[in-house]
Amino acid sequence: MSEQTLTCIGCPMGCRLRVTLEDGQVTAVDGAACGRGAVYARQECVCPTRHISTLARVRGRREPLSVKTAQPIPKAMIFACVEEIHRTCVTPPVKIGDVIVENVCGTGVDVVATMEIEAAE
Amino acid sequence: MTEIDVLIIGGGPAGLAAAIAAHEAGCRKVLLLEREPALGGILRQCIHAGFGMHVFKEDLTGPEYAHRFVQQFHALGLSAQCNTMVLSVTPDREVTTVSPTFGLQRFRAKAVVLAMGCRERTRGALRVPGWRPAGIYPAGLAQRFMNLDGWMPGRRVVILGSGDIGLIMARRMTLEGAQVLACVELMPFSSGLTRNVVQCLDDYDIPLLLSHTVIDIHGRERLEAVTIAQVDDQRRPLPGTEQRLACDTLLLSVGLIPENELSRAAGVGISAITCGPLVDESLQTSVPGIFACGNVLHVHDLVDHVTVESEEAGRQAARYAQEGQQARGSDIRVRDGAGVRGLVPQTVCAARVTDGVPLMFRPSAVFKDAAAVVRIDGEEVLRKRSRIMTPGEMVRLVVPKDTLERHAGTAELTVEVES
Numbered sequence: 001m002s003e004q005t006l007t008c009i010g011c012p013m014g015c016r017l018r019v020t021l022e023d024g025q026v027t028a029v030d031g032a033a034c035g036r037g038a039v040y041a042r043q044e045c046v047c048p049t050r051h052i053s054t055l056a057r058v059r060g061r062r063e064p065l066s067v068k069t070a071q072p073i074p075k076a077m078i079f080a081c082v083e084e085i086h087r088t089c090v091t092p093p094v095k096i097g098d099v100i101v102e103n104v105c106g107t108g109v110d111v112v113a114t115m116e117i118e119a120a121e
Numbered sequence: 122m123t124e125i126d127v128l129i130i131g132g133g134p135a136g137l138a139a140a141i142a143a144h145e146a147g148c149r150k151v152l153l154l155e156r157e158p159a160l161g162g163i164l165r166q167c168i169h170a171g172f173g174m175h176v177f178k179e180d181l182t183g184p185e186y187a188h189r190f191v192q193q194f195h196a197l198g199l200s201a202q203c204n205t206m207v208l209s210v211t212p213d214r215e216v217t218t219v220s221p222t223f224g225l226q227r228f229r230a231k232a233v234v235l236a237m238g239c240r241e242r243t244r245g246a247l248r249v250p251g252w253r254p255a256g257i258y259p260a261g262l263a264q265r266f267m268n269l270d271g272w273m274p275g276r277r278v279v280i281l282g283s284g285d286i287g288l289i290m291a292r293r294m295t296l297e298g299a300q301v302l303a304c305v306e307l308m309p310f311s312s313g314l315t316r317n318v319v320q321c322l323d324d325y326d327i328p329l330l331l332s333h334t335v336i337d338i339h340g341r342e343r344l345e346a347v348t349i350a351q352v353d354d355q356r357r358p359l360p361g362t363e364q365r366l367a368c369d370t371l372l373l374s375v376g377l378i379p380e381n382e383l384s385r386a387a388g389v390g391i392s393a394i395t396c397g398p399l400v401d402e403s404l405q406t407s408v409p410g411i412f413a414c415g416n417v418l419h420v421h422d423l424v425d426h427v428t429v430e431s432e433e434a435g436r437q438a439a440r441y442a443q444e445g446q447q448a449r450g451s452d453i454r455v456r457d458g459a460g461v462r463g464l465v466p467q468t469v470c471a472a473r474v475t476d477g478v479p480l481m482f483r484p485s486a487v488f489k490d491a492a493a494v495v496r497i498d499g500e501e502v503l504r505k506r507s508r509i510m511t512p513g514e515m516v517r518l519v520v521p522k523d524t525l526e527r528h529a530g531t532a533e534l535t536v537e538v539e540s
Contacts, residue, residue, distance in 0.1 A: 007319050013489075013509045014315040033508065050320065053168045053182055054296050055268065062271045066168035066184055075324065082296050096188055114168060115184040 133162020135415025287374020
């Protein structure tokens with residue numbers, strides 16, 4: 001059995017949650033002022049994930065391309081994914097939603113463009 | 122001189138929504154002026170997600186949110202002139218601009234919408250002592266350098282102030298390879314959203330030092346270090362708590378100020394509290410035919426609220442362009458009660474409302490188990506309970522039309538936080 005504390009992000013209350021875990025499973029959540037706390041704690045303690053936004057390089061110009069993960073990725077993979085995205089160099093034109101990195105770091109999640117760049121003249 | 126129906130100053134989310142709404146209200150000579158080379162405003166550099174949950178029920182990044190409005194703007198055949206700086210607006214709505222393509226231009230507009238947004242408070246406003254080296258940036262400027270221009274502002278970073286832009290930049294700098302040593306906040310609470318404290322600081326083990334501030338800045342050419350100290354409940358540095366942090370970059374996230382130079386010169390009355398124009402329920406300023414919306418009116422937390430507010434300003438400006446000034450009944454004065462700061466609008470004319478009137482304000486402190494209470498001439502007309510209210514989250518209450526009509530001819534509406 002182990003304990004973990006975290007701050008609920010459900011609202012500005014920011015309840016301090018005390019989470020009890022057994023064999024990687026949440027067995028109790030204390031300190032939540034409403035039901036959202038327990039839902040958040042279960043997700044966050046068992047499989048924390050995050051959406052990530054970063055930049056990719058663009059061939060032929062200094063200004064970067066903004067990108068995001070199309071779905072959340074495991075929190076532990078953030079830096080590995082960002083590194084893989086930084087190694088990418090994109091050739092314009094780019095449309096919003098274009099896949100820039102497929103299956104980033106084997107997470108099964110694609111990285112997509114969040115801005116448009118016209119073809120170089 | 123070019124004649125325009127509705128002229129909009131600023132091509133960010135406020136200006137785009139106002140232009141689209143003015144067009145949809147039937148105005149065909151709508152022109153939007155933008156200082157930057159592209160439309161979208163500050164959203165272009167906000168590459169993180171969190172935009173559009175109310176308007177689109179989707180979690181979008183800033184550029185994506187802006188793109189939807191830019192696309193709609195062009196699809197409607199609306200016209201914008203970018204790279205154009207507005208030099209002046211007169212009380213009779215003559216607008217003078219300058220741009221590299223068209224040189225000096227003059228427009229006369231039947232209605233003007235002010236949508237210039239806001240600016241960041243700078244080091245000068247804080248009076249932080251010490252040297253004046255390179256490496257000290259408002260957080261939003263550093264965000265622009267990084268996300269739009271492709272420059273890395275620095276490698277070892279301290280952030281002063283825990284506003285949302287500072288928190289977001291803590292994460293952005295970390296992901297792009299910098300080391301963020303601390304986020305230093307003068308107040309005993311963060312002014313940013315809890316979600317941002319958790320996902321931008323806690324996720325990356327960046328300490329949030331509450332009741333701390335920067336008391337000295339070191340370095341002649343480039344920033345070399347800052348001295349931070351704990352403060353007492355009067356916000357005075359406590360001797361003996363000083364720490365020197367070696368860093369090459371200091372980001373300031375210490376508040377935003379509506380950008381109202383043009384409004385002032387046009388004779389528009391400005392609120393000392395919001396630093397934005399004084400407006401009535403139609404978002405019209407003290408100068409007839411000049412309307413204001415978005416962050417130039419008051420600083421918002423959510424772009425979704427900017428969009429909704431600006432659509433109303435666009436509709437009202439279109440109506441003014443089509444019908445001229447409406448006869449007004451007596452105004453109800455809107456006044457901040459205890460625990461309330463910066464109510465917008467500042468006056469409501471009950472005889473003219475066509476719909477419920479949204480009242481927006483910030484709580485003056487953190488209140489738990491509190492209620493926002495609206496009273497008209499002392500009679501309670503609306504009460505909204507909330508588990509928590511904080512200065513970091515604007516409160517929006519809609520007073521129904523029939524309530525206002527029932528109280529036509531009254532003098533004063535107040536909003537108070539009771540806890």
